[in-house]
Amino acid sequence: MADKIFRVNMTNLTTSVEAVPAAWAGHGGRGLTSTIVAAEVEPTCHPLGSKNKLVIAPGLLSGTMAANSGRLSIGAKSPLTGTIKEANAGGTAAQLLARAGCKALIIEGLPKEDKWYSLALTPEGVTIKEETELVGKGNFTVIETLAKRSDAKLGVLTIGQAGEMRMGSANISIKDPDGGLRSNGRGGLGAVMGSKKIKFITIDPKDGKVAIANPEKFKEANKVFAKALADHPVSQALGQYGTNVLVNIINESGGLPTKNFTSGQFAGHESISGETMHDTIKERGGKVKHNCHAGCVIQCSQVYNDANGKKLTSGFEYESIWAMGADCCVDNLDHIAMADKLMDDIGIDTIETSVAMGVAMEAGVLPFGDGLGVCRILQDEIAKGTGLGRIIGNGAGSVGRAYGITRVPVVKNQAIPAYDPRAIKGIGITYATSTQGADHTMGYTIATNILGVGGKVDPLTKVGQVELSRNLQIATAAIDSTGMCLFIAFAALDNAECLPALIDLINARFDLSLTGDDVVNLGKYILKTERTFNTAAGFTATDDRLPEFFYSEPLPPHNVTFDFTGEEIDTFWDF
């Protein structure tokens, strides 16, 4: 069965299944969501209004046996940034959508009545139902309740209270293979789903399978590909310590943003490091390795138990731990894990929310280091939608505006993540130029600036950073279209067999003969499509800048500023 476009109109409560337009046929994941948003959404529209559309697309290889291919892209005009937006995450949904023959699910319009709905997607199409029981509930209750309602192993996309309240930090969560959650975290896509009054979406592929044009070639390529992934030393470190292996590494580099970006090193780093986390997990009988989707050979996730050996959280990422930890000066990993679980339940981006907490601490709303205070605000303010909860739930920029704070680490109103751009300059170029606001995953120069993957570019000088960020942003846009986890990039940068194997997988899946150049051109096309949307939405080069304080406040211990001129930054787009 050929893949189809599934379309839902929430204004009329109608659904349809359509053939894939020729122009979209070669796209998947981010390439497809950005192409559709650019084609169908008015760039100047209100992100929470009737003209915005939520586009959900598995990657080109999702639903196949290809290793690490289970990422789901979700796109829209972002209520947080006002730019085009794609966020992707693991979980089971990408694979199940692909098996249901869904190339993309497009949700448009706004309901006329003040009611909540759910969508149920099967290979036959989408059914819209009114939902009452789960309205106002957190994500974990949604997952558990739906598991009781049906025996089938449904894929689930859900929003928590934050999405219902259309908060700018609201994410869309995806059920993982163990009934936990993964999050399409950045840019407030949960608010777009909330504006359309959809509490959750279930996916049941029934007996659907993804067709492989050349199964033998596919199997062969996958063997090479999976081996390249598994062999890379970064993959192995990720499997042992999770992404949180980075706390000590980035602290050592002097680029670990601490106390709302006033220092590059955190005195409490050992207490929250990947090594400490690893030992704690072992002591308490958790799981050091865990996969967010079937077929992952890296397994950077984990299950972190509390002191009583009960599961506290999983998918406990470096960026979340950094944000609640170093940036808010919280050196208690259990408090951070409690906050992480609460944020997952409320359905709110851990980076945006924790950076917002750091700004709130600077504003005097609560003291730096008060991890339990953060948990209280999450439960009593954000989940309940109080005034303070709305301010923090709308992100770091919102807190800065509410309290008149000038040290607000955002680009295009999206919080800057776990790598200070003064001490790791390549990532500053990514933050500034990304089509989607500050986002390390858009062009992860940390690989080359810090980890020595794909060569080495000194993080403290300007030399080579623009080119590095450009090459990585182009490659990332292409990878984000395949359904592959971004962590394949380490192997792709260092192992000459990896990228050709990935291209072979795509060729074998669709009976194509793509080359490396085609992949690069795809990446360039995606970036330019996104950039064109943003320009039409009113963005200019002045938006491709870091906040003022990065240029004027030297960051200890290196005492460096971000010293790129606007003209230097703008050369990023010379391709």
Next chain:
Amino acid sequence: MADKIFRVNMTNLTTSVEAVPAAWAGHGGRGLTSTIVAAEVEPTCHPLGSKNKLVIAPGLLSGTMAANSGRLSIGAKSPLTGTIKEANAGGTAAQLLARAGCKALIIEGLPKEDKWYSLALTPEGVTIKEETELVGKGNFTVIETLAKRSDAKLGVLTIGQAGEMRMGSANISIKDPDGGLRSNGRGGLGAVMGSKKIKFITIDPKDGKVAIANPEKFKEANKVFAKALADHPVSQALGQYGTNVLVNIINESGGLPTKNFTSGQFAGHESISGETMHDTIKERGGKVKHNCHAGCVIQCSQVYNDANGKKLTSGFEYESIWAMGADCCVDNLDHIAMADKLMDDIGIDTIETSVAMGVAMEAGVLPFGDGLGVCRILQDEIAKGTGLGRIIGNGAGSVGRAYGITRVPVVKNQAIPAYDPRAIKGIGITYATSTQGADHTMGYTIATNILGVGGKVDPLTKVGQVELSRNLQIATAAIDSTGMCLFIAFAALDNAECLPALIDLINARFDLSLTGDDVVNLGKYILKTERTFNTAAGFTATDDRLPEFFYSEPLPPHNVTFDFTGEEIDTFWDF
């Protein structure tokens, strides 16, 4: 004594008195504040950071005997809109500054220490003092306390709690001749003063006088000018009913924005009309006429007493009464007056704040019509800086973002005032194209669309509106440079003697020979200077648009939408 530039550096706590650069010599009021901000403020800087400057300038005729010349311009980069900003108001400060020989007061930098300060300006210069007693106090306490501290009739500029908290709606208030207040209301200039930690500024001209080059010619011109003002029927209506004469007129036109801009007529309009207000003032022994500055021949202000005959508020404007009244569906004039007084005391723009309340009512924060609820929020939330208080205190756009509301009447994040642009289309062009966000005073097409002043342009068709708005915006920019109240425009549009007399006044004051063309060219220069600043700050044509709902939601009773294309709006700048 030649006028000087007074400069205060809050970083070093130093002050200086400087000669006026040649390029600034011909400017006053808005022309001067915008020229200085454009010359000295980096367009992309953070409005609350060290690079923004607060520029305070009397008009070209301020401090003279010219009728209605007591308006004070204050400029900066606006924390509310991100654009260049000028707001002007009456009170005694413009005349006293001019008499002190101050052409402009420029305040730059941010204090290093967490302390509050006051400035005292005399002809000799500015003295900076630490202030503790009045920190945290409302504007009326500041005015009263300063009156006790000094016998001199000092001019006073002050910020309330809103300015101290750097709220986007915070205004700067000016003492009026009776110890009441007038407000430079729009664009959050009080937050800029608050960011510089200046609680108040006193002005003592000692025995300073403004020199008139040709006193006889000046006197003669003033006679003609004052008569033209006094004779115009709109001036007379303003003297009798205040600006609130407009409630019934605009309601009748179907352009009175009601219930957060969902209707153009308010059922309770009679209860809040200028006629009702006039009768109530008479009954309670208030003052129907009152001047906001010495020399005003129109006297549109009034003193509104409570039921016990005690002064409740003054300067009770149509736009404030509309905003709290029709837009929030409050039909009790006493409740509106109580809120007006509270807003004056807290130091917060009545238009921005009341429109924000209307959006908050749509969000369910309080019911429409709850005037006492508004007063409670002002006292218990905004003045105290709670989460909800910060949300509302940062304006209508802030409330919209916090609660995910799409019907948010703002342009460039500044609240749309008292005339619906669907039913009065000329003012929509002004809102869209103004260099300063939505502001009726930037090009008051109501004069010609509704009042039949300066001809008649049908408010319901598109024909002639762009040209009307353009001509008025150019003229207004020039008038705002003279220190004249905008209400001279009615006479200037209808009485052939008025504008030449105004030009004669300027020529006689400075020994010049300006013509009408020079005045038009000054207006054009100001608009283009402001526009250039905004473009460099990142604004594009996409910002010169009204919110989506004005294009899609027909406004009763005429059931009209705002139907200008972007291209049509952009022709505004063809001059």
